[in-house]
Amino acid sequence: MPRLTIRVQPEDFDPAREAEALAHGRADVGGIVTFTGLCRDEGGALAALELEHYPGMAEDELSRIAAEAAARWPLFGITILHRYGLIRPGERIVLVVCAAAHRRATFEAADFLMDFLKSRAPFWKKEHRKDGSASEWVSAKDSDESSLLRW
Amino acid sequence: MRWNHEGGWAVKVVYFAWLRERVQRPEEEIAFPASVVSVADALAHLATLGENYAYAFEKPEIIRAALDKKHVKPDAPIAGAREIAFFPPMTGG
Numbered sequence: 340m341p342r343l344t345i346r347v348q349p350e351d352f353d354p355a356r357e358a359e360a361l362a363h364g365r366a367d368v369g370g371i372v373t374f375t376g377l378c379r380d381e382g383g384a385l386a387a388l389e390l391e392h393y394p395g396m397a398e399d400e401l402s403r404i405a406a407e408a409a410a411r412w413p414l415f416g417i418t419i420l421h422r423y424g425l426i427r428p429g430e431r432i433v434l435v436v437c438a439a440a441h442r443r444a445t446f447e448a449a450d451f452l453m454d455f456l457k458s459r460a461p462f463w464k465k466e467h468r469k470d471g472s473a474s475e476w477v478s479a480k481d482s483d484e485s486s487l488l489r490w
Numbered sequence: 491m492r493w494n495h496e497g498g499w500a501v502k503v504v505y506f507a508w509l510r511e512r513v514q515r516p517e518e519e520i521a522f523p524a525s526v527v528s529v530a531d532a533l534a535h536l537a538t539l540g541e542n543y544a545y546a547f548e549k550p551e552i553i554r555a556a557l558d559k560k561h562v563k564p565d566a567p568i569a570g571a572r573e574i575a576f577f578p579p580m581t582g583g
Contacts, residue, residue, distance in 0.1 A: 376583055390582070391506060391507055392582070393504075393506055393556070393559070393575060393577070395559050396556060396559035396560075396575070399559050399560070400559075400561075421582060421583075432583070433582070433583050453583060456582060456583050457580070457581075457582060457583035458579070458580055459561065459580065460580060460582050460583070461506065461556070461575075461577060461580055461582075462580055462581065462582025462583070463506060463507035463577070463578065463580060463581050463582070464581045464582070465507070476507055476508045476578065476581075477581040478579075478581070479578070479579030479580065479581050483579075484579075
């Protein structure tokens with residue numbers, strides 16, 4: 340069983356440090372993929388994103404998704420961090436790190452984790468706009484659900 | 491969950507995102523009548539509780555549910571659940 344690290348937190352995180360932690364003290368890791376999702380400014384229109392989550396279920400669901408990836412690919416470690424609260428353009432939102440002996444497992448597992456995280460982990464984004472117009476909840480894309488069919 | 495005097499049960503119901511805003515509360519205890527068996531029944535019952543609930547649950551086909559913090563389908567039985575959550579499709583990541 341790989342080392343699984345799941346954290347849901349309001350604070351920022353350090354992707355490099357999280358990646359390093361998966362290889363620390365071992366010499367069998369051949370590759371690490373790190374995916375970082377950032378808050379876009381939507382052409383300058385976005386003031387901030389508000390990330391709401393379901394405490395308890397968010398962690399549980401990320402753990403279930405990580406366990407599913409661990410069952411499918413020969414991974415040494417998986418780290419998933421997801422922030423909640425107010426996040427401004429340019430800031431980090433989500434981190435997925437996968438470590439394995441070989442490259443392909445790390446790329447595929449990270450891609451899989453992001454696809455499942457987006458439509459299974461209980462997080463919701465609300466957009467606050469710079470022009471002061473009413474804040475709106477982001478709608479889920481049909482493409483998010485169809486992405487799951489790739490796996 | 492606990493039985494109530496009408497033969498149904500009281501259970502904690504939690505709402506997220508625009509469902510929470512429309513219902514105008516994050517959580518509450520609801521005494522469901524005994525006729526409420528599935529998650530879909532629970533949703534239909536909630537929609538009858540007032541204007542804000544009718545608005546929140548006006549499109550039941552897009553609403554997702556969880557029982558005790560696990561995703562479930564509308565036909566899942568709610569018997570035994572301690573917590574039912576209703577929320578829109580997720581938009582994390």
